Amino acid sequence: MVKNINVGIFGHIDHGKTTLAKILTEIPSTSSLDRLPESKRRGITIDLGFSFFKLKNYLVTLVDAPGHADLIRAVVGAAEIIDLALLVVDAKEGPKTQTGEHLLILDYFNIPTIVVINKIDIASEEEVKRTEEFMKAILSSTENLKGSKILKISAKEGIGIEVLKDTIREMLDKMEIVRNTEDYFKMPIDHAFPIKGIGTVITGTVLRGKVKVGDELKILPLNSTVKVKSIQKCKENVDEAYSGDRIGMAVQGVDSKELFRGCVLTSLDTKLKVVDSIVARIKISPLFKYPLKPRMRIHLNIGMLVIPARMIPFKKMEIDGSMENIILREIKGGEECYCVFQLEEKAVAEIGEDILITRLDLPPTTLRICGKGEIVDFRKVEELNIKRMIFKRGRIKIDKNRILVVGLANSKEEAERFIGYEVVIPEKNIKGRIKGTFGTKGYLVAEFDEEVENRDEVILRRLIRWK
DSSP states (O other), rough: OEEEEEEEEEEEEEESSHHHHHHHSSSEOGGGGGSSHHHHHSSSSSEEEEEEEEEEEEEEEEEEEOOSSGGHHHHHHHHHHOSEEEEEEEEETTOOOOOOOHHHHHHHOOOOOEEEEEEESSOOOHHHHHHHHHHHHHHSSSSSSOOOOOEEETTTBBBBBBHHHHHHHHHHHOOOOOOOSSOOOOOEEEEEEETTTEEEEEEEEEEEEEEEOOEEEEEETTEEEEEEEEEETEEESSSSSEETTTEEEEESSOOOOGOBBBBEOOOOOOOOEEEEEEEEEEOOOOOOOBBBBBTTTEEEETTEEEEEEEEEEEEEEEEEEEEEEEEOOOOOTTTTTEEEEEEEEEEEEETTOOEEEEETTTTTSSEEEEEEEEEEEEOOOGGGTEEEEEEEEEEEEEEEEEOOOEESSSHHHHHHHHOOOOOETTTEEEEEEEEEEETTTTTEEEEEESSTTOOOEEEEEEEEOOO
16 A cells, blocks of 8 residues: 655755755656746745655655745745655755754654755765764754764765665654544645636645545635535545645635635634634743743744744743742743744634744844744633732841831831732741731731741742733
8 A cells, every 4th residue: 555655855045955856756746846937036946845756655745845044934834744854955065054944843843854965976075074974963962853864965966866765765664654534634725726627726735634525624714615626646536535645626615816825724623723812832942042022023833824923921830829820021042931922813723733933033044943832722811811920028027026027018008918928038948928017117927937037038929910
Protein backbone atom coordinates (compact mmCIF):
# COMPACT_ATOMS: atom_id res chain seq x y z
CA MET A 1 0.00 0.00 0.00
CA VAL A 2 1.33 3.42 -0.99
CA LYS A 3 1.74 5.85 1.93
CA ASN A 4 1.28 9.57 1.40
CA ILE A 5 4.11 11.62 2.93
CA ASN A 6 4.74 15.37 3.00
CA VAL A 7 8.36 16.54 2.84
CA GLY A 8 9.16 20.23 3.26
CA ILE A 9 12.18 21.95 1.71
CA PHE A 10 13.45 24.83 3.85
CA GLY A 11 16.43 27.19 3.78
CA HIS A 12 17.76 30.65 3.00
CA ILE A 13 17.07 32.37 -0.31
CA ASP A 14 19.23 31.20 -3.25
CA HIS A 15 20.64 28.22 -1.35
CA GLY A 16 19.07 25.88 -3.93
CA LYS A 17 15.71 24.72 -2.53
CA THR A 18 13.81 25.10 -5.78
CA THR A 19 16.64 23.48 -7.79
CA LEU A 20 16.51 20.51 -5.43
CA ALA A 21 12.71 20.34 -5.76
CA LYS A 22 13.05 20.32 -9.56
CA ILE A 23 15.49 17.40 -9.62
CA LEU A 24 13.32 15.36 -7.21
CA THR A 25 9.97 16.20 -8.82
CA GLU A 26 8.22 13.74 -11.11
CA ILE A 27 4.78 15.40 -11.12
CA PRO A 28 4.51 19.22 -10.71
CA SER A 29 1.46 20.62 -8.93
CA THR A 30 0.06 23.82 -7.41
CA SER A 31 2.43 26.83 -7.78
CA SER A 32 5.36 24.41 -7.79
CA LEU A 33 8.83 25.22 -9.09
CA ASP A 34 8.18 28.99 -9.10
CA ARG A 35 5.45 28.85 -11.74
CA LEU A 36 3.42 31.71 -10.23
CA PRO A 37 3.70 34.93 -12.34
CA GLU A 38 4.80 36.91 -9.28
CA SER A 39 7.51 34.31 -8.54
CA LYS A 40 8.80 34.65 -12.09
CA ARG A 41 8.76 38.46 -11.92
CA ARG A 42 10.58 38.67 -8.59
CA GLY A 43 12.82 35.69 -9.25
CA ILE A 44 12.10 34.06 -5.89
CA THR A 45 9.67 31.57 -4.42
CA ILE A 46 6.92 33.70 -2.89
CA ASP A 47 4.41 31.02 -1.94
CA LEU A 48 4.31 27.40 -0.95
CA GLY A 49 5.00 25.22 -3.98
CA PHE A 50 3.85 21.59 -4.20
CA SER A 51 5.03 18.71 -6.39
CA PHE A 52 5.28 14.91 -6.19
CA PHE A 53 7.68 12.02 -6.59
CA LYS A 54 7.48 8.31 -5.81
CA LEU A 55 9.91 6.57 -3.48
CA LYS A 56 9.34 2.80 -3.25
CA ASN A 57 6.08 2.49 -1.28
CA TYR A 58 5.80 6.24 -0.59
CA LEU A 59 4.11 8.98 -2.59
CA VAL A 60 6.06 12.06 -1.49
CA THR A 61 4.56 15.53 -1.69
CA LEU A 62 7.32 18.15 -1.79
CA VAL A 63 6.51 21.45 -0.12
CA ASP A 64 8.92 24.16 -1.29
CA ALA A 65 8.90 26.87 1.39
CA PRO A 66 10.12 30.41 0.61
CA GLY A 67 13.42 31.47 2.12
CA HIS A 68 13.18 35.24 1.70
CA ALA A 69 13.09 37.18 4.99
CA ASP A 70 9.73 38.82 4.22
CA LEU A 71 8.02 35.47 3.62
CA ILE A 72 8.48 33.69 6.95
CA ARG A 73 4.70 33.51 7.37
CA ALA A 74 4.47 31.02 4.49
CA VAL A 75 7.20 28.91 6.08
CA VAL A 76 5.19 28.48 9.26
CA GLY A 77 2.21 27.41 7.15
CA ALA A 78 4.42 24.74 5.60
CA ALA A 79 5.57 23.45 8.98
CA GLU A 80 2.00 22.57 9.93
CA ILE A 81 1.54 20.14 7.05
CA ILE A 82 4.85 18.24 6.73
CA ASP A 83 6.21 14.99 8.15
CA LEU A 84 9.89 15.36 7.29
CA ALA A 85 12.06 18.40 6.44
CA LEU A 86 15.06 19.03 4.21
CA LEU A 87 17.00 22.10 5.37
CA VAL A 88 19.13 23.30 2.46
CA VAL A 89 22.37 25.19 3.21
CA ASP A 90 24.77 26.66 0.64
CA ALA A 91 28.15 24.93 1.14
CA LYS A 92 30.06 28.11 0.29
CA GLU A 93 27.94 30.68 2.14
CA GLY A 94 27.04 28.58 5.16
CA PRO A 95 23.93 29.14 7.30
CA LYS A 96 22.25 32.57 7.26
CA THR A 97 19.61 34.27 9.40
CA GLN A 98 16.70 32.56 7.67
CA THR A 99 18.47 29.19 7.99
CA GLY A 100 18.35 29.70 11.74
CA GLU A 101 14.74 30.85 11.68
CA HIS A 102 13.64 27.83 9.66
CA LEU A 103 15.58 25.46 11.92
CA LEU A 104 13.94 27.01 14.98
CA ILE A 105 10.49 26.47 13.45
CA LEU A 106 11.30 22.83 12.67
CA ASP A 107 12.63 22.35 16.20
CA TYR A 108 9.52 23.94 17.74
CA PHE A 109 7.20 21.70 15.72
CA ASN A 110 9.47 18.68 16.36
CA ILE A 111 9.76 17.80 12.67
CA PRO A 112 12.47 15.23 11.79
CA THR A 113 15.06 17.01 9.63
CA ILE A 114 17.85 16.21 7.19
CA VAL A 115 20.40 18.99 6.67
CA VAL A 116 21.35 19.13 2.99
CA ILE A 117 24.61 20.97 2.26
CA ASN A 118 24.15 22.03 -1.36
CA LYS A 119 26.40 23.38 -4.14
CA ILE A 120 29.41 21.29 -3.15
CA ASP A 121 30.51 21.44 -6.81
CA ILE A 122 31.44 25.13 -6.46
CA ALA A 123 32.76 25.09 -2.88
CA SER A 124 36.21 24.13 -1.63
CA GLU A 125 36.70 21.20 0.74
CA GLU A 126 37.52 23.67 3.49
CA GLU A 127 34.27 25.60 2.90
CA VAL A 128 32.21 22.40 2.90
CA LYS A 129 33.85 21.24 6.14
CA ARG A 130 33.33 24.65 7.79
CA THR A 131 29.63 24.67 6.88
CA GLU A 132 29.22 21.09 8.13
CA GLU A 133 30.84 21.91 11.49
CA PHE A 134 28.75 25.06 11.80
CA MET A 135 25.53 23.10 11.21
CA LYS A 136 26.58 20.41 13.73
CA ALA A 137 27.04 23.12 16.34
CA ILE A 138 23.65 24.69 15.58
CA LEU A 139 21.88 21.31 15.69
CA SER A 140 23.47 20.50 19.05
CA SER A 141 21.79 23.60 20.52
CA THR A 142 18.28 22.48 19.51
CA GLU A 143 15.77 20.69 21.69
CA ASN A 144 14.54 18.05 19.23
CA LEU A 145 16.97 17.94 16.28
CA LYS A 146 20.25 16.91 17.90
CA GLY A 147 21.97 14.26 15.79
CA SER A 148 20.07 15.06 12.59
CA LYS A 149 21.72 13.62 9.48
CA ILE A 150 23.87 15.94 7.35
CA LEU A 151 24.27 15.11 3.62
CA LYS A 152 26.36 16.82 0.93
CA ILE A 153 24.94 17.26 -2.56
CA SER A 154 24.89 19.34 -5.70
CA ALA A 155 21.30 19.68 -6.88
CA LYS A 156 22.48 21.36 -10.09
CA GLU A 157 24.89 18.53 -11.01
CA GLY A 158 22.82 15.71 -9.50
CA ILE A 159 25.58 14.73 -7.06
CA GLY A 160 24.37 12.87 -3.97
CA ILE A 161 20.69 12.84 -4.99
CA GLU A 162 20.30 9.05 -4.87
CA VAL A 163 21.90 8.97 -1.42
CA LEU A 164 19.44 11.68 -0.33
CA LYS A 165 16.49 9.65 -1.63
CA ASP A 166 17.74 6.53 0.16
CA THR A 167 18.15 8.51 3.38
CA ILE A 168 14.64 9.92 3.11
CA ARG A 169 13.25 6.41 2.59
CA GLU A 170 15.26 4.99 5.50
CA MET A 171 14.02 7.73 7.82
CA LEU A 172 10.42 7.26 6.71
CA ASP A 173 10.69 3.51 7.31
CA LYS A 174 11.74 4.19 10.92
CA MET A 175 9.16 6.89 11.62
CA GLU A 176 5.79 6.11 13.12
CA ILE A 177 3.51 8.48 11.24
CA VAL A 178 -0.01 8.19 12.63
CA ARG A 179 -2.86 9.69 10.59
CA ASN A 180 -6.07 10.68 12.36
CA THR A 181 -8.78 9.61 9.92
CA GLU A 182 -11.62 9.11 12.39
CA ASP A 183 -11.94 12.66 13.76
CA TYR A 184 -13.72 15.55 12.08
CA PHE A 185 -12.36 16.73 8.70
CA LYS A 186 -9.86 19.59 8.65
CA MET A 187 -7.99 20.96 5.63
CA PRO A 188 -6.39 24.43 5.52
CA ILE A 189 -6.92 25.94 2.08
CA ASP A 190 -3.64 27.10 0.53
CA HIS A 191 -4.86 27.88 -3.00
CA ALA A 192 -8.24 28.55 -4.66
CA PHE A 193 -8.99 29.30 -8.31
CA PRO A 194 -11.77 28.95 -10.92
CA ILE A 195 -11.59 26.41 -13.75
CA LYS A 196 -13.93 26.86 -16.67
CA GLY A 197 -16.54 24.13 -16.81
CA ILE A 198 -15.67 22.90 -13.31
CA GLY A 199 -16.08 25.92 -11.05
CA THR A 200 -14.18 26.61 -7.83
CA VAL A 201 -11.17 24.40 -7.15
CA ILE A 202 -9.38 24.44 -3.82
CA THR A 203 -6.15 22.72 -2.83
CA GLY A 204 -4.68 21.72 0.50
CA THR A 205 -3.27 18.96 2.66
CA VAL A 206 -5.76 17.01 4.78
CA LEU A 207 -4.69 17.33 8.41
CA ARG A 208 -7.47 15.27 9.96
CA GLY A 209 -10.36 13.02 9.01
CA LYS A 210 -11.46 11.93 5.55
CA VAL A 211 -13.60 13.26 2.73
CA LYS A 212 -15.49 11.71 -0.18
CA VAL A 213 -17.27 12.98 -3.27
CA GLY A 214 -20.77 14.24 -2.37
CA ASP A 215 -19.87 15.30 1.21
CA GLU A 216 -21.25 18.55 2.57
CA LEU A 217 -18.59 20.62 4.36
CA LYS A 218 -18.21 24.18 5.56
CA ILE A 219 -15.54 26.81 5.10
CA LEU A 220 -14.48 28.83 8.13
CA PRO A 221 -14.37 31.72 8.89
CA LEU A 222 -16.78 32.38 5.99
CA ASN A 223 -19.26 29.85 7.43
CA SER A 224 -20.17 28.89 3.86
CA THR A 225 -21.56 25.40 3.19
CA VAL A 226 -20.14 23.63 0.13
CA LYS A 227 -20.60 20.30 -1.62
CA VAL A 228 -17.69 18.21 -2.91
CA LYS A 229 -18.07 17.62 -6.65
CA SER A 230 -14.77 15.84 -7.34
CA ILE A 231 -11.39 15.05 -5.75
CA GLN A 232 -7.98 14.71 -7.37
CA LYS A 233 -4.83 13.27 -5.79
CA CYS A 234 -1.57 13.47 -7.70
CA LYS A 235 -3.59 14.49 -10.79
CA GLU A 236 -5.77 11.38 -10.65
CA ASN A 237 -9.48 11.36 -9.83
CA VAL A 238 -10.35 9.59 -6.57
CA ASP A 239 -13.58 9.04 -4.66
CA GLU A 240 -12.08 9.57 -1.19
CA ALA A 241 -9.11 11.25 0.49
CA TYR A 242 -7.65 10.86 3.96
CA SER A 243 -5.47 12.60 6.52
CA GLY A 244 -2.02 13.18 5.02
CA ASP A 245 -3.22 13.40 1.41
CA ARG A 246 -2.38 16.39 -0.75
CA ILE A 247 -5.51 17.00 -2.86
CA GLY A 248 -7.36 19.29 -5.19
CA MET A 249 -11.10 19.48 -4.79
CA ALA A 250 -13.87 20.97 -6.93
CA VAL A 251 -16.60 22.39 -4.70
CA GLN A 252 -20.02 23.89 -5.24
CA GLY A 253 -21.34 26.76 -3.12
CA VAL A 254 -18.49 29.29 -2.92
CA ASP A 255 -16.72 31.68 -5.29
CA SER A 256 -12.93 31.31 -5.38
CA LYS A 257 -12.63 35.10 -4.98
CA GLU A 258 -14.10 34.83 -1.49
CA LEU A 259 -11.37 32.48 -0.28
CA PHE A 260 -8.05 33.50 1.25
CA ARG A 261 -5.07 31.99 3.07
CA GLY A 262 -6.42 31.21 6.52
CA CYS A 263 -9.70 29.65 5.38
CA VAL A 264 -10.22 26.07 6.56
CA LEU A 265 -12.45 23.41 4.99
CA THR A 266 -14.01 21.33 7.74
CA SER A 267 -16.87 19.02 8.73
CA LEU A 268 -20.30 20.32 9.66
CA ASP A 269 -19.72 18.90 13.18
CA THR A 270 -16.29 20.53 13.53
CA LYS A 271 -14.71 21.54 16.84
CA LEU A 272 -12.91 24.46 15.19
CA LYS A 273 -13.86 27.93 16.41
CA VAL A 274 -13.77 31.33 14.79
CA VAL A 275 -12.22 33.57 17.44
CA ASP A 276 -10.65 36.98 17.99
CA SER A 277 -9.03 36.17 21.33
CA ILE A 278 -7.01 33.18 22.46
CA VAL A 279 -5.25 32.15 25.65
CA ALA A 280 -2.07 30.10 25.29
CA ARG A 281 0.62 28.55 27.44
CA ILE A 282 3.79 29.99 25.90
CA LYS A 283 7.57 29.63 26.08
CA ILE A 284 9.93 32.32 24.80
CA SER A 285 13.01 31.17 22.91
CA PRO A 286 16.28 31.55 24.84
CA LEU A 287 17.72 32.98 21.60
CA PHE A 288 15.22 35.85 21.43
CA LYS A 289 16.94 38.89 22.93
CA TYR A 290 14.10 41.42 23.31
CA PRO A 291 11.69 41.57 26.28
CA LEU A 292 7.97 41.21 25.52
CA LYS A 293 5.60 43.47 27.44
CA PRO A 294 1.82 43.83 27.97
CA ARG A 295 -0.07 45.20 24.95
CA MET A 296 2.99 44.80 22.71
CA ARG A 297 2.07 44.17 19.08
CA ILE A 298 3.37 40.87 17.75
CA HIS A 299 2.44 38.49 14.92
CA LEU A 300 0.78 35.21 15.76
CA ASN A 301 0.98 32.21 13.44
CA ILE A 302 -2.17 30.11 13.74
CA GLY A 303 -2.17 27.36 11.16
CA MET A 304 -1.52 28.96 7.77
CA LEU A 305 -2.60 32.41 8.92
CA VAL A 306 -0.42 35.18 10.35
CA ILE A 307 -2.36 37.69 12.42
CA PRO A 308 -1.22 40.86 14.19
CA ALA A 309 -2.17 40.70 17.86
CA ARG A 310 -1.67 42.43 21.20
CA MET A 311 -0.17 40.17 23.84
CA ILE A 312 -0.92 40.23 27.57
CA PRO A 313 1.40 37.88 29.50
CA PHE A 314 0.34 36.65 32.93
CA LYS A 315 1.03 33.89 35.44
CA LYS A 316 -1.23 31.85 37.69
CA MET A 317 -0.50 32.23 41.42
CA GLU A 318 -2.11 30.86 44.54
CA ILE A 319 -2.83 33.79 46.86
CA ASP A 320 -4.73 33.41 50.11
CA GLY A 321 -5.96 29.98 49.05
CA SER A 322 -7.30 30.94 45.63
CA MET A 323 -5.74 30.97 42.13
CA GLU A 324 -5.24 34.41 40.64
CA ASN A 325 -4.13 35.57 37.19
CA ILE A 326 -1.31 38.09 37.74
CA ILE A 327 -0.04 40.39 34.99
CA LEU A 328 3.67 40.25 34.13
CA ARG A 329 5.58 43.45 33.47
CA GLU A 330 7.66 41.63 30.85
CA ILE A 331 8.74 38.18 29.75
CA LYS A 332 12.24 37.37 28.50
CA GLY A 333 14.01 34.64 26.57
CA GLY A 334 13.79 31.20 28.17
CA GLU A 335 10.77 32.11 30.36
CA GLU A 336 7.31 30.50 30.34
CA CYS A 337 3.90 31.92 31.20
CA TYR A 338 0.31 32.21 30.03
CA CYS A 339 -0.69 34.86 27.55
CA VAL A 340 -3.88 36.38 26.15
CA PHE A 341 -3.62 37.36 22.50
CA GLN A 342 -6.12 39.99 21.30
CA LEU A 343 -6.28 39.30 17.55
CA GLU A 344 -6.72 42.14 15.08
CA GLU A 345 -8.75 39.86 12.83
CA LYS A 346 -10.67 36.65 13.32
CA ALA A 347 -8.92 33.29 13.09
CA VAL A 348 -9.89 29.63 12.90
CA ALA A 349 -8.41 27.71 15.83
CA GLU A 350 -8.92 24.84 18.26
CA ILE A 351 -7.89 23.94 21.80
CA GLY A 352 -4.50 22.18 21.85
CA GLU A 353 -3.31 23.77 18.60
CA ASP A 354 0.30 24.95 18.40
CA ILE A 355 1.05 28.60 17.70
CA LEU A 356 4.20 30.55 16.88
CA ILE A 357 4.94 34.08 18.14
CA THR A 358 6.96 36.35 15.85
CA ARG A 359 8.08 39.98 15.68
CA LEU A 360 7.94 40.69 11.95
CA ASP A 361 8.56 44.39 12.63
CA LEU A 362 12.19 43.59 13.49
CA PRO A 363 14.84 43.77 10.73
CA PRO A 364 15.31 40.54 8.74
CA THR A 365 18.92 40.28 9.90
CA THR A 366 17.57 39.71 13.44
CA LEU A 367 15.98 36.52 14.77
CA ARG A 368 12.28 37.40 14.71
CA ILE A 369 10.83 34.21 16.18
CA CYS A 370 9.92 34.99 19.79
CA GLY A 371 8.61 31.63 20.93
CA LYS A 372 5.89 29.02 20.73
CA GLY A 373 2.69 28.15 22.57
CA GLU A 374 -0.30 25.86 22.88
CA ILE A 375 -3.88 27.17 22.85
CA VAL A 376 -5.70 26.42 26.10
CA ASP A 377 -8.72 28.76 26.04
CA PHE A 378 -10.62 31.33 23.99
CA ARG A 379 -11.67 33.72 26.76
CA LYS A 380 -11.20 37.46 26.37
CA VAL A 381 -8.94 39.43 28.69
CA GLU A 382 -11.85 40.93 30.65
CA GLU A 383 -13.20 37.44 31.37
CA LEU A 384 -9.91 36.33 32.94
CA ASN A 385 -10.00 38.93 35.74
CA ILE A 386 -6.28 39.62 35.41
CA LYS A 387 -4.84 41.48 38.38
CA ARG A 388 -1.77 43.52 39.18
CA MET A 389 0.20 42.86 42.34
CA ILE A 390 1.28 45.89 44.36
CA PHE A 391 3.94 45.57 47.04
CA LYS A 392 3.92 47.94 50.02
CA ARG A 393 6.76 48.03 52.54
CA GLY A 394 6.51 48.74 56.26
CA ARG A 395 8.25 47.73 59.48
CA ILE A 396 7.48 46.12 62.82
CA LYS A 397 6.94 48.34 65.84
CA ILE A 398 6.48 46.52 69.16
CA ASP A 399 4.53 48.65 71.63
CA LYS A 400 3.77 47.16 75.07
CA ASN A 401 3.71 43.60 73.69
CA ARG A 402 1.41 44.75 70.91
CA ILE A 403 2.80 43.98 67.42
CA LEU A 404 2.15 46.90 65.11
CA VAL A 405 3.03 47.44 61.48
CA VAL A 406 3.82 51.01 60.51
CA GLY A 407 4.54 52.60 57.14
CA LEU A 408 1.92 50.73 55.11
CA ALA A 409 -0.79 53.36 55.54
CA ASN A 410 -0.92 57.07 56.35
CA SER A 411 -4.37 57.22 57.92
CA LYS A 412 -6.86 55.08 59.78
CA GLU A 413 -9.17 55.07 56.75
CA GLU A 414 -6.39 53.76 54.47
CA ALA A 415 -5.31 51.22 57.13
CA GLU A 416 -8.82 49.76 57.38
CA ARG A 417 -8.60 48.66 53.73
CA PHE A 418 -5.72 46.32 54.62
CA ILE A 419 -7.51 44.36 57.36
CA GLY A 420 -7.36 40.64 56.52
CA TYR A 421 -4.39 40.96 54.15
CA GLU A 422 -1.42 38.62 54.47
CA VAL A 423 2.00 40.14 55.18
CA VAL A 424 5.47 38.58 55.18
CA ILE A 425 8.85 39.31 56.70
CA PRO A 426 10.96 38.22 53.69
CA GLU A 427 14.35 37.99 55.43
CA LYS A 428 12.97 35.47 57.95
CA ASN A 429 10.26 33.90 55.76
CA ILE A 430 7.67 34.64 58.47
CA LYS A 431 4.02 35.06 57.50
CA GLY A 432 1.36 37.07 59.28
CA ARG A 433 -2.02 38.69 58.84
CA ILE A 434 -3.43 42.16 59.49
CA LYS A 435 -6.07 41.90 62.23
CA GLY A 436 -7.09 45.54 62.79
CA THR A 437 -6.00 49.16 63.16
CA PHE A 438 -4.49 51.13 66.03
CA GLY A 439 -4.88 54.86 66.54
CA THR A 440 -5.32 57.47 63.82
CA LYS A 441 -1.88 57.45 62.15
CA GLY A 442 -2.40 54.37 59.99
CA TYR A 443 -0.86 51.84 62.36
CA LEU A 444 -1.94 48.23 61.84
CA VAL A 445 -2.24 45.38 64.34
CA ALA A 446 -0.82 42.08 63.08
CA GLU A 447 -0.40 38.47 64.14
CA PHE A 448 2.55 36.36 62.96
CA ASP A 449 3.17 32.60 63.00
CA GLU A 450 6.64 33.07 64.54
CA GLU A 451 8.41 35.53 66.79
CA VAL A 452 9.25 38.89 65.24
CA GLU A 453 11.52 41.75 66.29
CA ASN A 454 11.33 45.51 66.37
CA ARG A 455 12.10 47.14 62.96
CA ASP A 456 11.77 43.91 60.93
CA GLU A 457 10.84 44.80 57.34
CA VAL A 458 7.27 43.82 56.40
CA ILE A 459 5.87 43.44 52.89
CA LEU A 460 2.17 43.51 52.06
CA ARG A 461 1.00 42.14 48.71
CA ARG A 462 -2.13 43.75 47.37
CA LEU A 463 -4.07 42.79 44.27
CA ILE A 464 -5.92 45.30 42.10
CA ARG A 465 -7.65 44.70 38.78
CA TRP A 466 -5.34 45.22 35.81
CA LYS A 467 -6.57 47.35 32.96
